[in-house]
Every structure is written in structure tokens, then in C-alpha cells.
Amino acid sequence: MKTYKGYLIDLDGTVYNGTEKIPAAVDFVKALNEKGIPYLFLTNNSTKHPRDVAEKLRSMAIPATEAQVLTTSMATAKYVSEKDPGARVYPIGEEGLIMALEAEGLILTDEDPDYVVMGLDRDINYEKLSIGALAIRNGAKFIATNGDIKLPSERGFLPGAGSIISVLSVTTEVKPTFIGKPEPIMVEQALEVLGTSKEETLMVGDNYYTDILAGIHADVDSLLVFTGVTTSDDLQAVDKQPTYTIQSLTEWDF
Amino acid sequence: MKTYKGYLIDLDGTVYNGTEKIPAAVDFVKALNEKGIPYLFLTNNSTKHPRDVAEKLRSMAIPATEAQVLTTSMATAKYVSEKDPGARVYPIGEEGLIMALEAEGLILTDEDPDYVVMGLDRDINYEKLSIGALAIRNGAKFIATNGDIKLPSERGFLPGAGSIISVLSVTTEVKPTFIGKPEPIMVEQALEVLGTSKEETLMVGDNYYTDILAGIHADVDSLLVFTGVTTSDDLQAVDKQPTYTIQSLTEWDF
Numbered sequence: 001m002k003t004y005k006g007y008l009i010d011l012d013g014t015v016y017n018g019t020e021k022i023p024a025a026v027d028f029v030k031a032l033n034e035k036g037i038p039y040l041f042l043t044n045n046s047t048k049h050p051r052d053v054a055e056k057l058r059s060m061a062i063p064a065t066e067a068q069v070l071t072t073s074m075a076t077a078k079y080v081s082e083k084d085p086g087a088r089v090y091p092i093g094e095e096g097l098i099m100a101l102e103a104e105g106l107i108l109t110d111e112d113p114d115y116v117v118m119g120l121d122r123d124i125n126y127e128k129l130s131i132g133a134l135a136i137r138n139g140a141k142f143i144a145t146n147g148d149i150k151l152p153s154e155r156g157f158l159p160g161a162g163s164i165i166s167v168l169s170v171t172t173e174v175k176p177t178f179i180g181k182p183e184p185i186m187v188e189q190a191l192e193v194l195g196t197s198k199e200e201t202l203m204v205g206d207n208y209y210t211d212i213l214a215g216i217h218a219d220v221d222s223l224l225v226f227t228g229v230t231t232s233d234d235l236q237a238v239d240k241q242p243t244y245t246i247q248s249l250t251e252w253d254f
Numbered sequence: 255m256k257t258y259k260g261y262l263i264d265l266d267g268t269v270y271n272g273t274e275k276i277p278a279a280v281d282f283v284k285a286l287n288e289k290g291i292p293y294l295f296l297t298n299n300s301t302k303h304p305r306d307v308a309e310k311l312r313s314m315a316i317p318a319t320e321a322q323v324l325t326t327s328m329a330t331a332k333y334v335s336e337k338d339p340g341a342r343v344y345p346i347g348e349e350g351l352i353m354a355l356e357a358e359g360l361i362l363t364d365e366d367p368d369y370v371v372m373g374l375d376r377d378i379n380y381e382k383l384s385i386g387a388l389a390i391r392n393g394a395k396f397i398a399t400n401g402d403i404k405l406p407s408e409r410g411f412l413p414g415a416g417s418i419i420s421v422l423s424v425t426t427e428v429k430p431t432f433i434g435k436p437e438p439i440m441v442e443q444a445l446e447v448l449g450t451s452k453e454e455t456l457m458v459g460d461n462y463y464t465d466i467l468a469g470i471h472a473d474v475d476s477l478l479v480f481t482g483v484t485t486s487d488d489l490q491a492v493d494k495q496p497t498y499t500i501q502s503l504t505e506w507d508f
Contacts, residue, residue, distance in 0.1 A: 121380075122380040123379075123380065124378070124379065124380050124383075125377075125378065125379060126375075126376040126377065126378050126412075126413070126418075129378075129412075129413050129417075129418075130409070130412045130413065133410075133411065133412060133413055133417075134409060134410045134411075134412070137410060137411060138410075149424050149425055149427075150425060155384070155388060156388045156391060156392075157387065157388075157391060157425065158380075158383075158384045158387060158388070158425070159380070159383050159384065159387055159421050159422075159424075159425040160425065162424065163383075163387075163420075163421045163422075163424040163425040164380075164383075164421055166417075166420045166421060166424045167413050167417045167418055167420060167421060168413075168417075170403050170413075170416065170417040170420045171403055171404060171411065171412070171413040171414065171417040173403075
């Protein structure tokens with residue numbers, strides 16, 4: 001087995017399940033930390049601030065700083081800012097998205113925006129959707145944090161970012177540029193933060209269709225752990241396999 | 255030209271454009287009224303009560319009673335009620351839908367509904383979408399008033415019923431049964447109300463993809479008038495042509 005110099009780690013289903021930590025993952029991250037191997041948490045959750053994500057991890061005894069968290073909102077804000085510094089953006093999303101866009105120095109406005117940037121917004125309403133649709137039709141570029149269609153909750157699967165975003169893509173007949181996993185953009189940004197190359201880095205996650213495909217699309221090796229969404233049966237239906245599969249992260253040999 | 259004993263008439267783009275009446279259509283409906291030929295207005299607008307639709311028509315000097323209006327909400331309520339009288343329905347929509355469902359004696363509830371019935375709802379929020387998605391996933395049947403993706407307004411095209419409905423179809427991966435035009439269901443109901451047969455009835459409208467296709471799907475002759483959405487150029491791209499096309503309803507010979 002190859003030795004990796006950097007790890008990209010998914011959160012829900014990999015490190016915890018909702019509010020319950022996965023003990024093997026706690027030990028896994030602690031081992032990375034003790035060995036001094038750089039790691040970064042990659043999440044498609046666009047609603048939270050990285051400070052709050054890090055705090056949640058530390059409350060589970062997982063070593064994590066704010067700088068070790070890359071949310072899809074941060075990746076999206078960075079993507080827009082690199083293309084078009086100081087651009088005018090109409091945001092549809094929660095605190096995590098708004099703060100990430102502001103942190104990149106983008107101008108938030110509902111008048112003549114250059115971009116409509118959309119993530120999960122549980123405070124969605126018809127006026128926000130209307131402003132977004134009209135702006136896209138007037139030529140604003142359409143960027144979306146992630147395409148996840150379902151949001152797991154204790155009540156069952158609620159509408160995910162991708163489902164809400166479909167209102168704008170159906171109305172305008174314009175498909176957004178997605179930034180989060182399984183797109184490679186977020187993984188490429190993560191490598192820059194870690195300072196490791198594609199060849200030296202491993203993407204770790206529980207969901208084939210987001211985590212593992214993000215690795216495959218970005219040419220980064222991947223480790224699928226069966227503690228979340230994807231089962232070994234599911235893998236029989238897919239063409240490109242993860243580099244490694246594992247029942248629990250305790251089995252991983254660094 | 256064949257003589258028709260009943261007319262089904264679209265509203266927006268055919269009889270008026272937004273708040274402006276189309277004078278040729280006013281004379282057309284007056285002529286039907288004077289000749290005693292039965293007619294019914296068929297609209298995919300699910301938000302309004304038929305009483306208010308008839309009132310708007312009369313304010314334009316178009317002879318119309320509440321009984322001469324069939325909205326997609328009324329058609330949807332009737333469809334559910336015929337399949338399952340007294341069924342438990344979770345409605346997502348505006349006054350026109352809620353009142354139509356109540357008028358059919360259906361039970362409106364957000365707990366364990368047998369049906370989720372959705373139309374345009376400009377008061378949409380995440381909780382309504384969540385309740386709808388969970389109910390469909392728990393086996394409730396998913397019925398939608400109409401699939402129009404855009405809502406014309408003075409600001410431009412806003413999200414239509416079909417766009418908002420896509421949140422639930424994307425989240426649940428269940429496609430709804432659509433009732434409005436271009437489905438045949440609404441036309442078939444309209445024939446029952448008029449009391450004329452398919453062969454004796456003409457569907458009149460400005461939109462090929464809703465009005466004319468509804469006629470074609472229901473085996474009813476159709477008349478496309480070029481006062482609204484569809485142009486004669488558009489027709490070159492379609493396979494099945496309307497029975498008749500006309501520049502203005504003044505040209506029509508009864």
C-alpha cells in the first residue's frame with residue numbers, strides 16, 4: 001500500500017453520523033495528527049461556518065482547527081473570487097454561504113448581479129427564487145455549491161441543495177456550475193491548501209457518488225469506508241472503483 | 255370547415271394578455287354566446303377561484319359565468335376525488351387549489367396524507383416542501399396541477415408551477431401525475447361539463463405545447479391563434495400540427 005502525505009476527509013458518514021461520532025474515525029484522525037500528516041475536512045454542507053464545523057469535531061475529541069475545514073461554500077466563494085475578484089453576487093443560501101462570499105470580498109446585492117450563487121437555503125421563498133431566475137435570464141452566471149438532492153434528517157430525507165437549485169435551472173433552462181463533490185474543483189482547491197500533489201494525497205469518504213467520484217474526477221486516489229451511504233453491493237453497479245475499500249478506518253495502515 | 259357544437263377556450267394569450275383584453279376574442283366569445291354554442295374556459299392557472307376568473311372576463315365585456323370556468327385546480331381536485339372520494343390530501347398551493355380541494359370534500363391535512371397535491375405556491379417555504387417530500391416518500395400519491403415552468407409577469411419570467419414542483423420530484427425521485435394542459439385529463443373533464451363529444455368540440459388556444467397538445471392528446475380538434483406564445487415559425491419544428499391556425503379570432507367562421 002502506498003504511503004500518502006496528505007488526506008482529504010469527508011465528514012458525515014465518515015467521521016460522524018449526524019450527531020454521533022464514529023470511534024474508528026476519531027482514532028484515525030488522531031493518528032494523522034500525531035504523525036504530523038496534513039489533513040483537511042471536505043464537506044458539501046454549505047450552511048455552516050468552518051469555525052462551527054471545527055468546534056463540532058473537537059467536541060467529539062477529533063483534532064480539528066477552522067483552517068482544516070473546507071466547506072463547499074468556501075470553495076464556491078473562492079471559485080467566483082478567482083474568476084472575477086470583487087464581483088457582484090446575488091446569494092441564495094444560509095450563514096455559511098453568505099459569510100464565505102463576504103470573506104472573499106464579493107459584493108452581495110440583489111440588483112444586476114454578475115453571479116447568482118445558490119446553496120441549501122432552508123429559509124427559501126418565492127421572491128428569492130424570482131430574483132435569482134430573473135438575474136440568470138438577464139445574463140448572471142449561475143453557480144451552485146453542490147447538487148445533493150437529499151438532506152438526511154431525523155424526520156427522513158428532506159430536500160437537499162440540488163433539489164432547491166432545480167427551481168432555477170428548470171425556470172431558466174440554464175444548468176449551474178456545481179462546485180462541491182463529485183466535481184473536481186473542491187478537491188483541487190483542497191490540494192492547494194494542503195500543499196500536497198495529486199499523487200501524494202488520498203480522498204477518504206463513505207459516499208461513492210460524491211466523495212469517491214470527486215477523487216476520481218480530480219485524479220486523486222480514494223478510500224471508501226463502509227460506515228455511511230455506500231455499501232459493497234452498491235459498488236458492483238459502478239464502473240470506476242475506489243482505489244481502496246475498507247469496513248472501518250481502524251483497518252487503515254498509514 | 256366543420257361546424258363545432260362546443261368550444262374549449264384558453265385564457266392568457268388567447269382571450270387576454272395579462273390585464274389587456276384581445277378585442278377579436280371578445281367578439282368571438284360574444285358570437286358563441288349569441289349563437290347559444292356552449293363554451294368553457296380552460297386555464298392552467300391554479301391560483302385563482304373560478305368566480306374571480308369569470309369576474310375578470312366580465313370586466314372585459316366577455317360573457318362568462320363561474321360555471322364556464324375550469325381551472326387546473328378544479329380539474330385536479332375532481333381527479334383525486336373521483337379516484338378516492340374523501341381522501342386525505344396535503345396541499346401545496348394557493349387559494350384556488352385549497353378551495354377546489356375543499357369543494358370536492360377532500361380532507362386537507364399534513365399528517366399521513368394519501369395524496370400530495372401541488373400547484374403554484376408563491377408562499378412556498380422549506381417546511382411545506384419537507385412535509386411534501388416526506389409524505390411522498392412514505393407512499394402518498396403525487397399529483398400536480400400543471401407543469402408550466404415559467405410564469406409571465408411584468409418583471410419577466412418567474413418560476414412556474416412546474417419549476418417549484420421539481421423540488422419534490424428531484425428530492426423523492428417520483429414523477430407527479432400532471433393534470434393540466436397538455437395532459438388530456440382536463441380536456442376530458444371539460445367535455446363532460448360541456449356535454450359535447452370529442453368529435454363535436456374544438457380546443458382554442460395560443461400555446462402549442464399546452465393548449466394544442468392537450469387537444470391532440472385528447473383527440474379533440476384544435477385551433478391555434480397567433481396572439482400569444484406560439485408563432486407560425488415555431489410550428490415548423492413540430493410533428494403533429496393543429497387542425498387549424500389563424501392570425502386573429504375575427505377570421506373564424508362558425
